[in-house]
Amino acid sequence: MKIDTSKNVLGKPINRVDGVLKVTGHARYAAEQQFDEKALVGWLVSSDTAVGEITHLSTEKAEKAEGVHAVLTYKNAGPLKPFSKPASESRFTQSRAVLNEPHIRHFGAPVALVIADTLEQARYAASLVEYTIDAKSPDLLLSSEQATTVPDSLDGGFEADVESGNSSHDKKAVEIEADYTTPSQISAAMEPHATIANFDGEKLSVYTSVQIIASAVDALAVTFELDEENIEVKSPFIGGGFGSKLGLHYDAVLACLGARYLKRPVKVVLSRRQVFYNAPHRGHSFQQMHLSCDSDGLIGDIEHHSAMPKAKGYEFAEATGAGARVTYAAEFINSTHRIKDADTPLIDSTRSPGDAIGSLAFESAIDELALKAGIDPLTFRIKNLPEVHPVSGKRFTTHRLGDCLQEGAQKFGWQHKPAPKPGKLIGHGVASAMRMNVLVPSAASISLDSNGKLTVRSDMTDIGTGSYTILAQIAAGAFHSQLDSVDVQLGDSSLPPSCGSGGSFGAASTGSALMKACELLKQSLKKTLKQKLPNLTSECELVLEGNMLVVYETDVDTHTTTNLDTHIKRADVDTHTNSSEPQRFLLSELIDKDNFPLTEIGEVGEDDTSEDEQYSCGAHFVEVEVDTHTGEVRLKRQYGIFSAGKILNVKTASSQIKGGMVWGAGYALTEAIHHHTDSASFINPDFGEYHIAVNRDIADVTLDFLETPDYEASPIGAKGIGELGITGAGAAIANAIADATGVRIREFPITMDKVMEGLQNKRGG
Amino acid sequence: MSTLFVNEEAYPLPEDPRTTLLDFLHQHLSMFGAKKGCDHGQCGACTVLVDGERINACLVFTFQLEGKSVTTIEGIAKNDELHPLQKAFVERDAFQCGYCTSGQICSSVALLGERAAKNPSAVTCGPDYSSKEDIRERMSGNLCRCGAYPNIVDAIQDVIALEPQ
Numbered sequence: 001m002k003i004d005t006s007k008n009v010l011g012k013p014i015n016r017v018d019g020v021l022k023v024t025g026h027a028r029y030a031a032e033q034q035f036d037e038k039a040l041v042g043w044l045v046s047s048d049t050a051v052g053e054i055t056h057l058s059t060e061k062a063e064k065a066e067g068v069h070a071v072l073t074y075k076n077a078g079p080l081k082p083f084s085k086p087a088s089e090s091r092f093t094q095s096r097a098v099l100n101e102p103h104i105r106h107f108g109a110p111v112a113l114v115i116a117d118t119l120e121q122a123r124y125a126a127s128l129v130e131y132t133i134d135a136k137s138p139d140l141l142l143s144s145e146q147a148t149t150v151p152d153s154l155d156g157g158f159e160a161d162v163e164s165g166n167s168s169h170d171k172k173a174v175e176i177e178a179d180y181t182t183p184s185q186i187s188a189a190m191e192p193h194a195t196i197a198n199f200d201g202e203k204l205s206v207y208t209s210v211q212i213i214a215s216a217v218d219a220l221a222v223t224f225e226l227d228e229e230n231i232e233v234k235s236p237f238i239g240g241g242f243g244s245k246l247g248l249h250y251d252a253v254l255a256c257l258g259a260r261y262l263k264r265p266v267k268v269v270l271s272r273r274q275v276f277y278n279a280p281h282r283g284h285s286f287q288q289m290h291l292s293c294d295s296d297g298l299i300g301d302i303e304h305h306s307a308m309p310k311a312k313g314y315e316f317a318e319a320t321g322a323g324a325r326v327t328y329a330a331e332f333i334n335s336t337h338r339i340k341d342a343d344t345p346l347i348d349s350t351r352s353p354g355d356a357i358g359s360l361a362f363e364s365a366i367d368e369l370a371l372k373a374g375i376d377p378l379t380f381r382i383k384n385l386p387e388v389h390p391v392s393g394k395r396f397t398t399h400r401l402g403d404c405l406q407e408g409a410q411k412f413g414w415q416h417k418p419a420p421k422p423g424k425l426i427g428h429g430v431a432s433a434m435r436m437n438v439l440v441p442s443a444a445s446i447s448l449d450s451n452g453k454l455t456v457r458s459d460m461t462d463i464g465t466g467s468y469t470i471l472a473q474i475a476a477g478a479f480h481s482q483l484d485s486v487d488v489q490l491g492d493s494s495l496p497p498s499c500g501s502g503g504s505f506g507a508a509s510t511g512s513a514l515m516k517a518c519e520l521l522k523q524s525l526k527k528t529l530k531q532k533l534p535n536l537t538s539e540c541e542l543v544l545e546g547n548m549l550v551v552y553e554t555d556v557d558t559h560t561t562t563n564l565d566t567h568i569k570r571a572d573v574d575t576h577t578n579s580s581e582p583q584r585f586l587l588s589e590l591i592d593k594d595n596f597p598l599t600e601i602g603e604v605g606e607d608d609t610s611e612d613e614q615y616s617c618g619a620h621f622v623e624v625e626v627d628t629h630t631g632e633v634r635l636k637r638q639y640g641i642f643s644a645g646k647i648l649n650v651k652t653a654s655s656q657i658k659g660g661m662v663w664g665a666g667y668a669l670t671e672a673i674h675h676h677t678d679s680a681s682f683i684n685p686d687f688g689e690y691h692i693a694v695n696r697d698i699a700d701v702t703l704d705f706l707e708t709p710d711y712e713a714s715p716i717g718a719k720g721i722g723e724l725g726i727t728g729a730g731a732a733i734a735n736a737i738a739d740a741t742g743v744r745i746r747e748f749p750i751t752m753d754k755v756m757e758g759l760q761n762k763r764g765g
Numbered sequence: 766m767s768t769l770f771v772n773e774e775a776y777p778l779p780e781d782p783r784t785t786l787l788d789f790l791h792q793h794l795s796m797f798g799a800k801k802g803c804d805h806g807q808c809g810a811c812t813v814l815v816d817g818e819r820i821n822a823c824l825v826f827t828f829q830l831e832g833k834s835v836t837t838i839e840g841i842a843k844n845d846e847l848h849p850l851q852k853a854f855v856e857r858d859a860f861q862c863g864y865c866t867s868g869q870i871c872s873s874v875a876l877l878g879e880r881a882a883k884n885p886s887a888v889t890c891g892p893d894y895s896s897k898e899d900i901r902e903r904m905s906g907n908l909c910r911c912g913a914y915p916n917i918v919d920a921i922q923d924v925i926a927l928e929p930q
Contacts, residue, residue, distance in 0.1 A: 019855035022863030025798020025838035032797035120783040190864040239864030272803040464862030662912025687807035696901035
């Protein structure tokens with residue numbers, strides 16, 4: 001007998017289980033939720049200056065306007081724990097107080113919240129609020145020299161400064177100094193930050209758009225000084241996060257303030273422009289590099305010095321040097337990070353903190369070094385791959401960067417550049433991607449009812465990553481059951497606490513927790529079966545078929561375990577059964593009805609992951625066409641090849657990676673927040689002027705996975721992919737432009753004016 | 766009484782003339798399929814069809830639509846049967862977070878109509894209305910931050926391939 005493994009859906013390119021809801025417009029996001037009582041609508045009055053004290057406030061006209069229920073300001077909004085307190089908490093669980101003091105921390109910060117029956121009424125009344133701010137001159141980071149503070153810590157747990165090895169004279173035949181800049185950027189999820197809150201005097205109920213539910217509960221408990229038991233947070237669908245919704249933002253605090261004040265539901269949705277100021281963005285970076293190699297192209301020195309702003313009162317600094325520390329072997333590596341406290345809106349994680357912009361600069365500079373040494377950039381990279389982590393000296397759990405570069409080059413056709421059309425130039429570019437992998441403590445439960453229906457529960461979120469789908473696959477895979485016999489409930493603080501979504505840790509962490517829960521449930525079922533089948537072995541395989549539990553005695557197929565020892569059995573159940581007939585039991589007869597649903601909780605923690613170096617790897621290849629007259633860059637194709645452990649769903653994983661590659665295109669070519677430094681405001685805070693890639697900016701995007709389950713990284717063998725796709729993607733484009741034009745632009749984004757100027761300078765005109 | 770039609774049902778126009786079609790759908794009809802991504806006509810998440818042509822619901826006041834027929838994403842499927850584009854979007858995984866998807870699909874439905882009517886796009890050259898470049902151009906008014914563009918183009922091409930040649 002053989003179990004029908006076609007039903008084993010884990011890893012398969014299954015369509016999203018929430019797909020139909022999303023294509024019919026029936027998935028309900030935060031602002032679309034409803035309480036029993038109709039929600040009032042809050043509209044934010046934003047400060048028109050960067051930093052200072054409110055000296056005058058006049059709300060009477062607004063209060064008298066039609067439909068207005070309240071105008072909240074620091075005078076009447078009620079007490080909150082002061083912003084960023086207590087210092088002992090992490091930034092996601094510190095107070096996010098607003099409207100609690102006359103002090104304004106940054107441009108666009110909340111001055112008042114006008115609450116009315118309708119959006120139109122609230123918005124009009126907001127225009128009637130008058131205020132004066134005694135403004136101080138804002139402090140910003142204007143040059144790399146101004147960043148002199150060593151950050152206490154860097155995102156991802158990296159040390160601010162690292163030095164390893166010794167610089168010798170042997171590998172300095174070729175040297176470059178390269179100073180790169182990347183602009184301020186923003187996640188700009190399509191769904192603006194939105195919250196609807198209700199408060200009944202004791203219990204605070206919140207629908208919001210947040211990536212990590214548990215920290216949202218903590219943040220509200222701290223900010224409003226409430227017991228966590230009295231706070232309920234739900235976020236069933238999230239219209240994109242990309243780091244900007246890791247924690248709660250002002251929409252949530254304002255909606256809760258309104259609900260607390262009026263004791264009825266209040267909704268606050270940030271406008272697109274308000275998102276730029278009232279949710280986090282990524283700071284601009286100065287990245288100064290010194291690189292050297294010998295005449296054979298072996299790297300001697302890698303020096304990477306990063307300078308970035310940090311928002312005052314908010315502890316976040318990103319590790320732009322992470323890639324410089326891990327990607328290539330070198331005699332000497334020196335990586336430093338400096339920051340300056342600035343009067344800016346919050347600066348926090350934006351997709352792939354550190355690596356997205358670190359790779360833009362570093363992988364471009366590596367290309368410069370290769371070209372100066374007269375070595376093909378692909379060959380140069382392969383020559384300098386490290387055996388172990390270049391700084392820590394620890395082994396990698398898996399490391400397939402070399403395979404990605406070599407196989408990728410073949411599939412892309414690195415050697416075969418098409419001839420350009422008249423007036424055009426064609427270029428090829430390559431870049432490496434290394435993204436640290438982490439397993440984060442997480443929990444999920446599985447329940448089985450007497451009809452054979454499985455229910456997965458976790459406060460895990462699905463920000464478009466496919467959590468609903470892969471968790472359904474894991475549960476169905478564990479019991480060889482149909483996907484539609486699994487219900488997945490997520491994004492609710494009453495469910496087992498998970499890691500949430502962010503930092504590429506969601507799928508591997510929560511997926512592993514669910515896998516453990518399923519194992520516990522199987523053990524429990526086997527215990528029950530043992531009473532009916534005394535000879536049952538613990539290796540028997542359980543299959544759910546409708547309301548039947550089918551028991552197969554098994555012989556584990558030893559052929560499938562040769563490479564991965566015993567680990568393969570833990571996730572890739574491809575088990576051959578022995579010749580005895582399977583035994584079938586009605587669930588309702590096997591187990592007393594009072595014991596349903598059977599529920600087990602699975603948890604993962606630091607014991608479930610290796611202390612060795614864990615990285616997802618990838619290689620990007622790009623073909624661009626550049627117009628010699630206008631400098632316009634057109635992408636012809638982007639190809640990527642990635643190694644990220646076991647791929648839980650090839651379809652959703654590919655989509656996520658492609659999305660990262662599209663971000664890379666935006667970072668290379670179009671995206672930049674432009675600062676008005678006198679007012680510390682943004683010149684282009686909307687989609688009309690902050691240019692994320694549109695459909696026609698993107699050409700063919702294809703990819704492959706080199707799948708090697710990494711059971712040292714996580715019990716399920718998966719590693720992170722959410723940030724891998726963007727890491728290196730923009731640099732490959734920059735390198736392709738340099739290949740096409742012979743012009744190296746070190747100031748991102750590479751807009752057509754810069755390319756045109758470079759081409760003109762090259763022509764000597 | 767002044768009415769407009771949404772997915773073939775008649776509704777009275779709202780009293781407040783400041784009400785955009787998008788806010789009318791949300792506040793008066795609790796119909797949340799069309800999304801607000803920018804409220805400025807910059808992102809396309811609120812795209813709906815008015816008498817078969819696509820518009821940004823955030824850029825039109827409801828009173829301007831007296832007697833007009835609006836189709837939102839909720840009206841694209843007929844009798845619980847998904848539109849071929851909806852099926853293709855699911856099959857091609859042409860979305861991730863799903864927030865722009867309603868607008869993408871409404872735009873795609875309009876795109877099919879524009880092709881049938883032989884309305885050229887900015888890049889149309891000759892009789893070929895099915896090139897990827899043509900589809901990309903026509904879909905560039907709908908932003909997707911998850912970066913589903915390649916899959917969206919694939920989904921639309923799949924549906925075009927179903928059309929009788």
